Structure formats: structure tokens, C-alpha cells
Amino acid sequence: MEVNETKSLERLKQLTALYFKTLKPAKDNSKEYTAQIKVVNYLELGCIITDLLKLCILALDHDPPNSENKSSAINVSLILETVLSIFPSDEMEFLGFVKEINTEN
Template sequence: MKKKDKNDLARLRRLAPNLFRTLREDEERERSYRAQIEFTSYVELISTISDLLKLCITEACYDAEGASPYIKRPLNIQGVLELILQLLPVDEAELLDEIRPFLKQKEKNSTT
């Protein structure tokens, strides 16, 4: 390997940890990466899920590719729907089901 190539490779290795931040290697699955999405609240999360579903509905009913000159390829509906599945707060929904009877009982006790 030439000296210039070695220097370029060393430079890339120094830069990579600081610049490759969006995708992180998934330690549980080989050849897989994770990206973190941050939300300020469950309301924002649910709103985002709703918007993604509306996007899929719109694409299913109308051709989004023909709607804008900036859309160069067809929308990957399957990919968006898979993302939605990952975003759904299923565990939190189970917790809400557990909390509801408790709150109902507390409400009943406070009125008597």
C-alpha cells in the first residue's frame, strides 16, 4: 500500500467514529444497524405514526411519484409500514390496560 493511501486510510479511521453517528452497529444481529429517533412525548410519537400512515394511504390511492418533480422513485410502502410497526408503543399500551382498572378503582373510592 502506498504511503498516501496509508495516510488517507488512517485519516478515515480517525474521522469515522465521530462522523458515522446515525447508524450504529446492532450488537444483537449480524450485519444490521440501528438508528435512534427521538421524540419529545408520546403525543409526538403518535402524531408521527399517524402522518406516516396518511403518507401510505395517499401513496396507495394516488401516485406520489407523479405529484412532485422531487420524488424520483416510488415510495417504499412496505418499508414505511415496517417502520410504523417498530414505532408503535405496544408495551406502553399494555401498561395503560393495567393502569386503567387501578385508576377506575381510585376514582370509585374517592367518590364514596
């Protein structure tokens, strides 16, 4: 049984190295991690931040933004693209492999 456990542990370490990519360890060696959002420039970052804030305000107030005012419109596509970019899909695939390892033993 110990040989199988050792093989499983080694396989788990290999899979972890391959799939855990979304969170990067903090440079100060703390127990914190960083998730990065890729943006083209400061303008896109600003749009993401303001749209997130507008979305939160809309959720709290339940009032739709003034459709006549273009600057108050929420770019839902940009928000969804941002969320998709930080979704840990590699890690989800890894969890599938972990499930397989656990069912093998």
C-alpha cells in the same frame, strides 16, 4: 506510495469515527444498524406513525383526506421534521472528505 496509502487509510479511519453517527451498530453484534428518532413522548410517536400511514394511504388512493375531519389531516411538518432528524448529514460531509482523499492520490 505505501506511505501515502497508510496515511490515507488512517485519515479515513479518523473521519469515519468523527462523522458516521446516524447508524448505531445493533447490540447483538449482528450486521444490522439502528437509526433513532427522538420524540418527546408516546403521543408524538403516535402522531408520527399515524401521519406516515395517512401519507402512504393518500399516495396510494390519490384522494385528499376529508378536510372537515381534523383527525384525518396529515401533519406534513411533523413528517418532514422526522425525516430531517434521521438524515445522515454528518455522513454526507464525510463523503465529501473521502472524495478529497481520493482526488489527492
